Amino acid sequence: MLNELTEKIKTSDKRSVAKALTMVENESEGSEDLLKGIYKFTGKAHRIGITGPPGAGKSTVTNCLIKLLDEKGLKTGVIAVDPTSPFTGGALLGDRIRMQDSGLLQNVFIRSMATRGSLGGLCKNVTEACDVLDAAGKDFIIIETVGVGQSELDIAQTADTTIVVLVPESGDAVQAMKAGLMEIADIFVLNKSDRDGADAVAATIKNIIHLKPPAPDGWIIDVLKTTGSQNKGIGELLDKIFEHKSHLEKTGYLKTKRIQQLKKKIGELLTNKLTVNFWDNEKRKYLNDNLDLIYNKKSDPYSVVETLTKDLLKRK
């Protein structure tokens, strides 16, 4: 049944891809076997991370890129990551709705994923979702993520090309640097660049880039100006993405990046397996019996963890 699903995914059958993505997102039974099965069909798609502060117009830029890629006959998958909002549910997916028209394009597959709010949870599922779209024969996979923080660093570790979208309003570039965005960008996009102060902000970002030591692969980070709402500057952006893609391939740095991604992924799989395999009823009982003692300072977390792991260590 999984083999059948894998075969259908390879034909880019939308229903099967959707089913697989749901399995992966929910980590439901069989999802690991599925991912294991499709793995050998992955690696062809170029993965583009698009990130930046809320309200920068990431979805609009993504939407324009999708259409342009489609015009060029390239197959695109989109994973849009939204923070979970327990009380608003889907109400925040306005951007997604704006994307629907692209979603109707035959070669485009768009999926919204909710962050689990759990450390590591975000990127693990996103990477695996990309693997599904990759096996489905997409040429480009766009990972769009909102927010400024840890999650972006994860995206940068998942994507081959990371694009940071800023707007003149995102204020002085120092704020963006504070948010750690300067470290991860392969390409900067200054969106809504028809607004006042765009040139000044673009200049500031360029100055900051010059402070940065050259990238290990010698890639020169550039700042492009777009106006997504008017579909302006998107062609130049796509050309720059193609340029970065071929740069990574020519320099062999794509392999370096992907090996790093593999190491990270294996580390996550391993941690997960070790933890899952660790817990049994006896250990759970021991932990629960000790929580109150720890809270009342009769014990401490370190001693409890030592005791919990002792018999495991003895076996080594």
Next chain:
Amino acid sequence: MLNELTEKIKTSDKRSVAKALTMVENESEGSEDLLKGIYKFTGKAHRIGITGPPGAGKSTVTNCLIKLLDEKGLKTGVIAVDPTSPFTGGALLGDRIRMQDSGLLQNVFIRSMATRGSLGGLCKNVTEACDVLDAAGKDFIIIETVGVGQSELDIAQTADTTIVVLVPESGDAVQAMKAGLMEIADIFVLNKSDRDGADAVAATIKNIIHLKPPAPDGWIIDVLKTTGSQNKGIGELLDKIFEHKSHLEKTGYLKTKRIQQLKKKIGELLTNKLTVNFWDNEKRKYLNDNLDLIYNKKSDPYSVVETLTKDLLKRK
């Protein structure tokens, strides 16, 4: 020597506290034993998380709170978390510098910590740093963190009271919701509220709060207006913090929260120990020998992790 350091920390000796914080931040040798030793002296301090988008004036608000707490004869510790910026180093610590005047107050201890950019790294070290300040007899510990994303969720899991600072410019509250900030706030602060649109934004936030199901402990989230630069509204904010503190104590929800924090901390310690104990040269060699095979689709991450963990499982 560790006992001596512990004793000095308990006397709030600034040099010893600084030394301990460095040990904890670098996870240098002895830091776990130190934390284990001071654990029984922790739990008295109330931990306040202050977060929000870059440029909201979090440091200014923190600065005002510190001074007010000091006037009231309360001891305060501050952990200011900045994303690591490999190429700018300390250059981003402008906010910290602005805090120096508070830093000179006898009962105030301020420490800047860099995020490691590693999953879990942020919160683990921050929590432990708070334990040091807690053992040093601080009444309040303020954890200030920049950015909008994963790291804030961690802070919310570390703090007893989480304050989200927004500004009229942070645009419509939907953007803040997208950033997941609405879920974690116990108190909202609209800073720079002398600016245009402040009342409108405050009203929007209040409306959104009403959409939210009541907190399990029955706490009512409020929106306070401040102008940090003019030290306005800080007294009301501190009163609200005191109110939340006693609410948590009265309802017994403080214990619930802290037990949750303990579980999280134990989970992190455990994962860390399991992973560290797992790797040996033989396993490392096996992984490195297989990376190229995985990259070339001759193998896959899942099979490699299975093989790596097999002998471990056999022992169970």
